[in-house]
Amino acid sequence: MSERVLMTAEDVRRAIVRIAHEIVESHRGSHDLVLIGMRTRGVPLARRLAAAIEQIEGGALPVGSLDIGLYRDDLSVRGTAVQIAPSEMPTDIKGKRVVLVDDVLFTGRSVRAAMEAILDLGRPRRIQLAVLVDRGHRELPIRPDYVGKNVPTARGDDVRVHLSETDGSDEVAILPELEQTSKQEELS
Amino acid sequence: MTSPLREARSRETAIPVHLTEPSGAREWDRRHVLDLDDFSVSEIEQVLETADAMKEVLARDVPRAPALRGTTIVTLFYEASTRTRASFELAGKVLGADVINLTASGSSVEKGESLIDTVRTLRAIGAHVLIMRHPMSGAPYLAASHGDARVVNAGDGWHAHPTQGLLDLYTLRNHIGSLAGKRVVIVGDVTHSRVARSDIWGLSKLGAEVVVCGPPTLLPAELGRDHEDGLPLVTVETDFDKAVQGADAVMTLRLQQERMTGGLLPSLREYSRLYQVNEARMEKARPGAPVLHPGPINEGVEISAAVAHGARSLIEEQVTNGVAVRMALLYLMRGLK
Missing domain, CATH: 3.40.50.1370 (Aspartate/ornithine carbamoyltransferase)
Structure with missing residues (x-):
């Protein structure tokens, strides 16, 4: 089995610092900013981004976690329910500038669900999207505002993001479709 | 039949x-x-x-x-x-x-x-x-x-x-944490209560010690027997003052008035004197032990107004x-x- 490393721990760190600078530049500071991580790995990424922005701008940045289970559009396609957890918002997002954070952007369907979930929680002034990896193959008209790394992939490739908070260490790797033996278990 | x-x-x-x-x-x-x-x-x-x-x-x-x-x-x-x-x-x-x-x-x-x-x-x-x-x-x-x-x-x-059983488990757990080893008393008309039956299943599966209490005429005869028939193990105690001793929570059942006509109870007054969940009895439970009731309540019969609307009551939360x-x-x- 040959996994190819796309980003090392150091690459992940640099990407987060760069995105933090881009967010600060685009928003001219961090005023009214709320970072919302999509469960599971978007949450630690959002925390790291917030810490990086705080390093640049000072002050504390609210970070929320979003569960999109109730908003998925494949509910009737999937055989069983996805385990869900409560979304946690640190502050009222009404009128705020929300940056949605996820690890991998693929079809765009999760992001669509996340936007619907956010809009049910309040009416932010603006929603932007930051992802660590954009692997292409969009099925909806969605594009990220901040990208750690663009990776050309085949549709069936497996892109795995490991973060120290959830998986023990930082790394992004790709397992090409042709070399997968048990890819079913990773499709989620 | x-x-x-x-x-x-x-x-x-x-x-x-x-x-x-x-x-x-x-x-x-x-x-x-x-x-x-x-x-x-x-x-x-x-x-x-x-x-x-x-x-x-x-x-x-x-x-x-x-x-x-x-x-x-x-x-x-x-x-x-x-x-x-x-x-x-x-x-x-x-x-x-x-x-x-x-x-x-x-x-x-x-x-x-x-x-x-x-x-x-x-x-x-x-x-x-x-x-x-x-x-x-x-x-x-x-x-x-x-x-x-x-x-x-x-x-x-x-x-x-079953959904009442699940919501009772959920409510209890939010207040007293894990139910494993907790003493939960179910008091009242157990025989005619579907709520009690589902509660007993749920509580015992989560490891609680279930104490069932009520007048002997309102307790099913099979309760408290050995585990051999596959039913959950419960303790039966007809004296509520003993049952409530050290309880982590008390679940009150509704007393259906029609039970009186069937000759199962001599009088409502006697029932409430012996089995009413009131503040004096709850004093014997663990400090702050919550009280549940599936509703609708007969205030002053199976539960006192002070308990039903007091700090222990989880009735609305249920x-x-x-x-x-x-x-x-x-x-x-x-x-x-």
């Missing part, structure tokens, strides 16, 4: 008990929710965890999420109910389902349509989930075995009320949690074909 109680019993013994099971698997493949007797511990945990997410939805300014869009839920009630029916209806609507309410009066049931035909008809018009309450124990099992609608038992005779727990169940059952 066999008594509903006997039917209930034989059904309980017919289904194996899973007392221990790892809670790793997250797949949900249960089509029907008929009682808690055949729930695994991990299924119970999954419902309670999902209910947490549903509480977050209910706490929003506009409590809505689209998870059940396109699902049709029919509540079919052959017996009066306010809170359970309203709770299911709200649970479905919050998640975007279409909910149709049917009662036995005013439907084809009055024209003599059989239960099985009603179930088939409802399925034919597109009902995915059938929420059913019936005065006969076992009626939802009959409905579940005909046609392919998913059936949720909203109370059948004296037998079971109602709110009932919606969250039912949302959780409907959500989990939704993906099934």
Whole structure:
């Protein structure tokens, strides 16, 4: 089995610092900013981004976690329910500038669900999207505002993001479709 | 004619008990929710965890999420109910389902349509989930075995009320934490209580020490016997003052007035003197031990007004949690074909 490393721990760190600078530049500071991580790995990424922005701008940045289970559009396609957890918002997002954070952007369907979930929680002034990896193959008209790394992939490739908070260490790797033996278990 | 109680019993013994099971698997493949007797511990945990997410939805300014869009839920009630029916209806609507309410009066049931035909008809018009309450124990099992609608038992005779059991577990756990080893007293008319039966199953599966208390005429004879018949092990105590000693929580049952006419109780006054949940008795429980009641309450009979409306009372919270727990169940059952 040959996994190819796309980003090392150091690459992940640099990407987060760069995105933090881009967010600060685009928003001219961090005023009214709320970072919302999509469960599971978007949450630690959002925390790291917030810490990086705080390093640049000072002050504390609210970070929320979003569960999109109730908003998925494949509910009737999937055989069983996805385990869900409560979304946690640190502050009222009404009128705020929300940056949605996820690890991998693929079809765009999760992001669509996340936007619907956010809009049910309040009416932010603006929603932007930051992802660590954009692997292409969009099925909806969605594009990220901040990208750690663009990776050309085949549709069936497996892109795995490991973060120290959830998986023990930082790394992004790709397992090409042709070399997968048990890819079913990773499709989620 | 066999008594509903006997039917209930034989059904309980017919289904194996899973007392221990790892809670790793997250797949949900249960089509029907008929009682808690055949729930695994991990299924119970999954419902309670999902209910947490549903509480977050209910706490929003506009409590809505689209998870059940396109699902049709029919509540079919052959017996009066306010809170359970309203709770299911709200649970479905919050998640975007279409909910149709049917009662036995005013439907084809009055024209003599059989239960099985009603179930088939409802399925034919597109009902995915059938929420059913019936005065006969076992009626939802009959409905579940005909046609392919998913059936949720909203109370059948004296037998079971599984969603009440789940919401009681959820409410209790939010207040006293893990139920393992906790002493939970169920007091009142246990014989005629489907709530008590489902509570006993749920509590014992989560490892609580269940103490059942009431006048001997209102306690089922089979209770407290050995584990050999597959029933959960409970302690029986007819003296409430002893039962409440060191209790971590007390679950009060509604005393149905019609029990008096059947000669099971000499007088309401005597019942409340011996079994009423009041502040003086609750003093003997663990400090701050909460009190639950499935409602509607007979204030001054099985529970004193001071306790029912006091700091220990979780009665209102039970109602709110009932919606969250039912949302959780409907959500989990939704993906099934």
